[in-house]
Amino acid sequence: MSEINILKELEEIVGEEFASNRSEDLYIYSQDPGASLSRPVDFVVMPNTTEQVQEIVKLANREKISIVPMGGGLTLSGLIIPVKGGIVLDMKRMNQILEINEFSRYALIEAGVTTGQILSLLNENYPDLQPPIPDAPPSATVAGNMLIHGSGYLSQRYGGHGAMINGLEVVLPNGEVCKLGSCAVSDYWFDRGPIPDFIGLFISAFGTMGVITKLSIQLFPKPKMREIIFGLMNDPKDIPDLLLKITATGYAEDILLGMQDKPEWMKGYIFIMTYITGDSEEDISRQNKALKRIYRKSNARFMKAPEKMRNLYLDKPIFAAGAADFRKGGGFEYVGAFMPLEKIPEAYEKGADLARKYGIPPTLGSRLIGGVHTVVMFFSYSFNRADPKDMENARKALHETNKLALELGGIPWKAELEGQRLTLEKMDPSYKKLMKTIKNTLDPNNIMNSGNWEVL
Ligand SMILES: Cc1cc2nc3c(=O)[nH]c(=O)nc-3n(C[C@H](O)[C@H](O)[C@H](O)COP(=O)(O)OP(=O)(O)OC[C@H]3O[C@@H](n4cnc5c(N)ncnc54)[C@H](O)[C@@H]3O)c2cc1C
Incomplete structure (x- = not known):
């Protein structure tokens, strides 16, 4: 399909204002604040519902275009700069804090919620609770941080941020929505199990396994x-x-x-x-x-x-x-x-x-x-x-x-x-084989942040 028709479809999904292939819009998405060289981007699109994300992923899968989910874009290591061109999926508009559960101490949020946003909401309305956040600028997203195995000031006491995810809503590479964690069975997003735990598949995967649209994160008591x-x-x-x-x-x-x-x-x-x-x-x-x-x-x-x-x-x-x-x-x-x-x-x-x-x-x-x-x-x-x-x-x-x-x-x-390549070089072959099998099963067209964690 021609570039113009893809843009038209994207505009139909999210509205004209939120899809673009104009060079002045794409410029900023072709780089990050770190030392990586810039790389070309074909489209940027900003969805605001899970359904819109599904439609965009289905389009990318049908047309075999790479799609790169992006939060605040602050990891510094080039993870949100497309390796093979395609669509940058900017999640900023999905910024609703859906629930604060004071009893089971968790927050259910959309993937574009920033660390500054959750910190300020809790400080103002729930002074006895604190969120796990990094020392990154407050425009970093909670999802981006948790999904890269981040850490912060509560980590020595309570562990790494990836382990503090209770549940996920994910749009898989074929466009289907999947819920992981207790939310797959219960109305409460309070825990990961006790069912087979696949949440780890999406952590440190750099968006190669699907697009996270919602997540539940653990909150902690705030000392005086x-x-x-x-x-x-x-x-x-x-x-x-x-x-x-x-x-x-x-x-x-x-x-x-x-x-x-x-x-x-x-x-x-x-x-x-x-x-x-x-x-x-x-x-x-x-x-x-x-x-x-x-x-x-x-x-x-x-x-x-x-x-x-x-x-x-x-x-x-x-x-x-x-x-x-x-x-x-x-x-x-x-x-x-x-x-x-x-x-x-x-x-x-x-x-x-x-x-x-x-x-x-x-x-x-x-x-x-x-x-x-x-x-x-x-x-x-x-x-x-x-x-x-x-x-x-x-x-x-x-x-x-x-x-x-x-x-x-x-x-x-x-x-x-380069760091991923060196890590894969040293990785046990059986682990690489497992990664490849899972990736090929979930994403046979290799559309999700293609080029990252690529096991050839
Ligand atoms: C000054 C500074 C200090 C920092 N301090 C810390 C620190 O103390 N602790 C720490 O852990 N980090 C730190 N960082 C690193 C990093 O900025 C943070 O971890 C940040 O939270 C990353 O979030 P982000 O929204 O910018 O993620 P992004 O860079 O946007 O995304 C990170 C990765 O997750 C993927 N991704 C993002 N959203 C989704 C989604 N919805 N679905 C699927 N995949 C997705 C992206 O494709 C990418 O691969 C720091 C960075 C800076 C610049």
Whole structure:
């Protein structure tokens, strides 16, 4: 079918205003804020109902056009830039918060709901509840974050965000709607089971298995008080001991570590932030004292932070201005990698060497998930987008970091195409075969974000 006829059909589904193939509209969808090169897009379309998504997917399947679901487009690793052209399905208009269940503590939302939107609704109307959100800008969608195995300030205590999905409504690649989780059996979206659990098929799949239109996410009780215990240490080798001791207390809501050459005062140290929560000053003070003792025993020094800095880091999401060397016209991209705790010291040392090799000030960080069951390591590289040499260096550093993470027994998180390729190269053949079988069964025409996770 000709391009003009496809556009006409898209316009009939969503209305003229919400479908386009004009170059001025497509320009922004052909890139993201990270270091990926731009790639062409043929159409952008913005549905506002599940039925419209179904019609668009049926059209794409019939015409064998690639279709890329997009939330806030903020993963930085090029996941929403089409690899094989086609349609970008911008989910922004599906932004209804459908239900807040205070008894079973969940929110049922449409896939375009942003993290800022859910946080502000709960803050205003449900002050005893808090959502799991990342430190990404508030225009990131809850779905986009959960679907990429994201994490945030509640993750050390409650686990990764992918595990906090109770249920999904999905438009499958053939256009059929499927419900997963307790909602497949009950009116309540309160749990994933106890039935065969296929929700994981859609997590870290980067939109290759279907379009999520609704999801239920877990909410958590909100403590009255929150505090940060700042610390500094000199030697990355002391990190595992410190983290094991802190997590054994059960006090920490979130633990963040950082090592960066900028600002100048941070150079040469590993920066530690342990977040604690409580209901009273006494409660906080007791945990504070215990954690300071642990810091000392693990060769870390307690650091009294200025009020301004404390307030900055208590904010949710944390405003990341200090997290990278933002030069004029600049940006950054990071390799996130899920790592085993014992490899974290080596990851900091080798990560810093790698950044220096490419003339980029080292900016490394990590966050604990589920009481050190996983540590997410961030190897961040800043760049000036206007400088081609800078961009080239950042891309080379990112590529080498993927290799480093895999060599250290880690797994690149929200991996861009090269990272996916390296991961597939190392993956057990039986797992790859299973991925291929499932993909071919669900999406025989390979229309869903084609080019990603492609097992040939
Ligand atoms: C400054 C900064 C800080 C960040 N901090 C964190 C952090 O603390 N923790 C963290 O986890 N991440 C962090 N991120 C990474 C990322 O921005 C977030 O995880 C973000 O929530 C991703 O959501 P999004 O809406 O931008 O997803 P998108 O980039 O739009 O999409 C992500 C992936 O999911 C797919 N997808 C999106 N919507 C759907 C759908 N409806 N159906 C099927 N597939 C879909 C897309 O195709 C894509 O593959 C950070 C990013 C920045 C820029």
